[in-house]
Structures are given as structure tokens and as C-alpha cells.
Amino acid sequence: MAPRDVTVPPREAARRLIEQARAERRHLLEPEAYQLLQAYSLPVPRHRFVRDAEEAVAAAEAIGFPVALKVVSPDILHKSESGGVRLDLRGPAAVREAFEAVRTGARAARADARLPGALVVEMARPGTEVIVGMTRDPQFGATVMFGLGGIFVEIYRDVSFRIVPVAEPDAREMIREVKGLPLLTGYRGRPPADLEAIARMVLQVSRMAEELPEIAEVDLNPVVVHERGVLPLDARVLLSLEETSA
Amino acid sequence: MPHPDPPRRDPAVFEALFRPKAVAVVGASTQPEKLGYQVFRNLTEAGFAGPLHPVNPKADAILGRKAYPSVADLPEPADLAVIIVPARLVPETIRACGRKGTRAAIVISGGFSESGPEGERLQQDAVAAAREAGIALVGPNCQGVNHPYHGLCASWPLLTTRGCMAIASQSGTVGAALMDWAAQEELGVSAFVSMGNRADVDESDLLDYFAADPNTRAIALYIEGIKSVPRFLRAVAGCSKPLVVLKAGRTPKGRKAAESHTRSLAGRDEVYEGAFRQYRIHRAATLEELYDAAKALAYLTRPAGKRICIITSSGGSGILATDAAENAGLDVAPLPEALRAALKPVLPAHCTVANPLDLTGDATAAMYRQVAEAAAPHFDSLVVIFGDPIPGASEVIPAASPHAVICLGGADVEREERARMHRKGLPTFPTPERGVLALSHLTRF
Numbered sequence: 001m002a003p004r005d006v007t008v009p010p011r012e013a014a015r016r017l018i019e020q021a022r023a024e025r026r027h028l029l030e031p032e033a034y035q036l037l038q039a040y041s042l043p044v045p046r047h048r049f050v051r052d053a054e055e056a057v058a059a060a061e062a063i064g065f066p067v068a069l070k071v072v073s074p075d076i077l078h079k080s081e082s083g084g085v086r087l088d089l090r091g092p093a094a095v096r097e098a099f100e101a102v103r104t105g106a107r108a109a110r111a112d113a114r115l116p117g118a119l120v121v122e123m124a125r126p127g128t129e130v131i132v133g134m135t136r137d138p139q140f141g142a143t144v145m146f147g148l149g150g151i152f153v154e155i156y157r158d159v160s161f162r163i164v165p166v167a168e169p170d171a172r173e174m175i176r177e178v179k180g181l182p183l184l185t186g187y188r189g190r191p192p193a194d195l196e197a198i199a200r201m202v203l204q205v206s207r208m209a210e211e212l213p214e215i216a217e218v219d220l221n222p223v224v225v226h227e228r229g230v231l232p233l234d235a236r237v238l239l240s241l242e243e244t245s246a
Numbered sequence: 247m248p249h250p251d252p253p254r255r256d257p258a259v260f261e262a263l264f265r266p267k268a269v270a271v272v273g274a275s276t277q278p279e280k281l282g283y284q285v286f287r288n289l290t291e292a293g294f295a296g297p298l299h300p301v302n303p304k305a306d307a308i309l310g311r312k313a314y315p316s317v318a319d320l321p322e323p324a325d326l327a328v329i330i331v332p333a334r335l336v337p338e339t340i341r342a343c344g345r346k347g348t349r350a351a352i353v354i355s356g357g358f359s360e361s362g363p364e365g366e367r368l369q370q371d372a373v374a375a376a377r378e379a380g381i382a383l384v385g386p387n388c389q390g391v392n393h394p395y396h397g398l399c400a401s402w403p404l405l406t407t408r409g410c411m412a413i414a415s416q417s418g419t420v421g422a423a424l425m426d427w428a429a430q431e432e433l434g435v436s437a438f439v440s441m442g443n444r445a446d447v448d449e450s451d452l453l454d455y456f457a458a459d460p461n462t463r464a465i466a467l468y469i470e471g472i473k474s475v476p477r478f479l480r481a482v483a484g485c486s487k488p489l490v491v492l493k494a495g496r497t498p499k500g501r502k503a504a505e506s507h508t509r510s511l512a513g514r515d516e517v518y519e520g521a522f523r524q525y526r527i528h529r530a531a532t533l534e535e536l537y538d539a540a541k542a543l544a545y546l547t548r549p550a551g552k553r554i555c556i557i558t559s560s561g562g563s564g565i566l567a568t569d570a571a572e573n574a575g576l577d578v579a580p581l582p583e584a585l586r587a588a589l590k591p592v593l594p595a596h597c598t599v600a601n602p603l604d605l606t607g608d609a610t611a612a613m614y615r616q617v618a619e620a621a622a623p624h625f626d627s628l629v630v631i632f633g634d635p636i637p638g639a640s641e642v643i644p645a646a647s648p649h650a651v652i653c654l655g656g657a658d659v660e661r662e663e664r665a666r667m668h669r670k671g672l673p674t675f676p677t678p679e680r681g682v683l684a685l686s687h688l689t690r691f
Binding site for chain 1: 472476479516517521
């Protein structure tokens, strides 16, 4: 009766990831953030961490073209601003070139940036983009945010908040209260988006905030919502890194 | 849990605050232009039944009552002390009151945390003195407490009208304005508390108290920031009465102003918005909405849904009400065929039988009544607009109904009918927009 599954339980794995990163005094790397989401039964894009250009090509072939390639560095928080993200790579040559380019960009942004490798990620089907986030408010404690992506959040601040713990009806309600809701419920012949999948994501992020107090901030932005399911295209998880009392 | 869970207050301190047996006014003055005079005079004139003792070392008597040179000289314990002395004397005054059996103190004096580091230190001293003596402290830097059901006006202006809305406010003037409006309308309040700097007693304590207060049916709260969010949310969760909150400092500059006014952490508006929805707190955007929503929640019954029928004598008002309803998410639903048929013989020939239902300037109270009775079973609530002088308007809608009554443009007849409605406990609203928005609060959660 030897157990067939000897892997650690997912929540325990999440905890270990966080402990490891905090011990190294850094936030979660993107592949680790995806592992965290998976530990909370949330979907992530197919991805593979690679250390060199040849591994990147192999990963792209395994995932299937086209792919995106993103720099992975504990020292680069805003990847796109340092040219650290390349999208829609359609063949091995493009992947090789992108691997070198994102590293050059990262070095230009920060000369001493640690560059363990890059992430090769599937290109998601287009859909409506939303954001789901968690921040800790000095008064209210952990709060979960939902909003429509792009200009809707940046210009119109079309977002809604709830404080943790978020209950299921709250999660549904906060999705329904953004002004841009029609973009999700079927606008100009678009199929209605999967609001239930967004609600599940909101609930799991709330749970994460409750169970893992070391997480300071979660930013899933953008998250593509399809007719069925959601897919985060980027995941940033910041940890509280102040000195723990010895 | 990440949040501490401090104990609730001993109900005895609220008894001393709202239903004291004897009141000492430390810093009562003989000079009419001083607050120490006005507050003492209001206390003497509001009908407080127990002993009222002025404390003033330079006076023999104030307003005909013997004055005592110090708290220690008081002839009997005063469970409530109203303190209007310079800030630097407040901590010692509180200690002296504690020795005299005081359980609650209202510190009206300013010059505390709102005035700088020295004031902040004095405030801390005052709170420490109060805690040590087992005294609940309201204020400092506040406009006092008014509890008309106990004849207690430890505040200004002098108002004594009893009603069923409780008001707690971080700003004295804002709270007093609400209370003044309620008195003007003969609706009154169940209690008024100006919280000032909230050094000790805060909105969470008052929510706990109002939740159990038999005279309070709805609570109106003006705040610039919540003092302790975990305590507040616990108090809200434990309060079955509707709570309306006007949270000032919605914009970045407003938030900055709020942070310097009573030194509260104003917080991000979007987070407040979410938390308020989550905890079923009615949010008001303006002072009028705070008042109107509290009034509607205190005096009207809850409609079963959002379908409304607008009955008016004024076409313009009916359109304004329709716009307001659309904006507030109420449904100005078409009249059912059965209702249209029933109304035809009742209405003047030139009326358009639609929603809004314009009875035109020919409308009489009898016609309103027939129409309202016919329409009510088909809708969740009625919006009844008396847009002309309509004698007998006060007989159209009974008290304790889910209907919003709006009176405007009726001059003397309107004032008389409106007063009758308020006296029977049916609130009215001064404009279609305000009435409809207030009504929408009843269907919000």
C-alpha cells in the first residue's frame, strides 16, 4: 500500500515557495507565481522555465507555436517596460532572437540584474481582459480587487473592491458592479464571458490572502476571460520582505 | 485572525452618557457669549429631570443654580460630566470627576490632537485619566450629546424633538445640521452625538449602543475615516438596524483635508465603497442624501422590489422623478392593462394614463387616494408627488407604508399638509430627486 503520489500537498508547496523566496529576500518569480496559482486550483497558461536559447526553442516546440517569451529575474519587477516580454514568436529563430533580446533589455534596465533564465509561454486566445488583484490596506487589511483591463482600469478606474474574506455572493456582486460589465455579458454579438470562472479566481485569491499572510500583493494582469474559463497572462506576487524577528 | 478583538464597552457607561442621574458642567459660565454658558443653559432648558451642577470657581450661581468652585466640592456624585475648560486642565478635571463617581465625560473643549503635538499629548493624558477612572470620554473638540428622550441637551443648538433616527458625527456642525432639519420637520432624532476627535468613544461604540436603543430605527453617521475598522465591522455585523454613512474625503484633495481636520486616516475611497457594499452599509454621497436615506429607512417600510409607480399633479416633477428612478436603479414599469382600465373612469379625460401618471393640476386629494389605492397592489412602491396646493394631501398615504411622498410648489397648503404627515410619522421629501433617491435606499440590499 505504498502511496503512489509522493508529491507534497499543493498548499504546503505554496508555503515552501514563499519561504524559499523570503529566505532569498526576493519576491516570487513568474513561474513560482504560476505554481502558487496552481496550488490554489487556478488555471495558468502552459509555460516552461528555460535557461538558454536552445532550451527555449525546445520549450516552444513542446508548447506549440506561437509562443511568448518573458525574462525571469528577481531584480526586474516591470518586465514589459524593460523590453522583457516578446509576444507571438512564430518559429525557432524568433525564439532564439527573443531570448537574447529580453536579457539584453533587462541588463540595460539594470546592469547587475540576476538573470536565471526566461519563461516560454503559450499565446492565449484573445478574449476580454480583466484584472484580479490583492493588496493589503493599512486599515481594512487584505482587499481583493476586480476590474476590466487596459484603459478601463488605467483611465476610468473601473474597479471594485471587497475585503478578505470574500464570500461567494460578494465575488459575484463585485464583478457585476463594474461599469464595463456589458463587455463581459455579451456586447455587440460577442459571446458572454465566464463570470463564474472570474468569481472563482477572486475567491481563491481571497483565500490565498487569508492563508498566506506573507503575500503582500497579488497582481493578475491581464487575465483573459473566454466563453469558458479564464487564463492569467501575467502573475506578480510580492512578498513582505521585512526582517523577521530572529 | 489578524485583527485583535477588544472587549465591548460596559453598558453602564452608556447609561451614564445618555441617561445620567446627575450632570456636572465643569466650566459652566455666566457670560452668555461663552459655550460654557450656552451648553449649561441648553441643559437647563431641555427638560432634564435630575440635578444639574455648574462648576465654576468664580461664580456663586449660574442661571439660578448654585455653582461649585471645584468638582471635589460637588454635593453628590455626577455620573455625567460635561467639560468645557481649557485643554491643559482637562486631564486633571477628568481625574477629579472619576473621584466623584463619574462614568461618562463629554469634553467639548478644543486644543487637543487637532492643534498639534502639545495638544496630542494632552489628549493622550486625558484618555489615560479617563481609562484609569473607568470613564467613557466623548470628544474632545466636539459639539456634545443630545438625547431628547432624557431631556439631555449637552450640546447646541437647543433642540428637543424626539424621533427615531440616531445621528453620530465626526463634525459637530454636520451632525447639528441633520438634527436641526429633523427638528424643523417635526421628525426629531433618537440621539445626537458629536464625536469630535474620537479619542475614546467612537462610531463602533455608538453603533453597539444604537443597535440596542429602543428609540432608534435607523442610524446616520458622518465620518472622515473609520477609527478602528475591525471594531467597526464587528459592530455593523451586530447591528440589525440600517446604517447610512456619509464618508467625506472621496477625492484625493478631500481625503487630504479630512486627514488634517480631525487627524483621521481617511483611506482609499474604492476600498470603502467595496467594504460598505459587503457589509450592507448604505452609502450617501451628500449631506442631503444622508438625511433623506436615514429618514426613509427610519420611517418607511421595505418595499418588496424595485417596481415603482409615479403619481403626480406636475408633469415636470414626474419626469424628474423618472430620471432619478432610472439613475437609482428603480423600475418605472408600464401600467398593467387591468390598472389602466380601472383608472380610466377615475381620471380627468385629458390625463395620459401612463407611468408617470400625471393627474394634472385638477388633481384632488380624493382622486390621489383612489389612484393610489388602485395602483398600490400592482407595484412595490408608489412615488406620490403633490406638486400643487392639495388640501387633504396628508390623508392620501398612511404612515408605515413603502411609499415616498414628495411635496413641492404647494406653499401654505403644502406646509400644513406636510406637517400633518410628519406628525403622523409619514416622511415627505422636498424634491422628486431626493425622494426617489431616498426610496432607492430601501431596495438597495
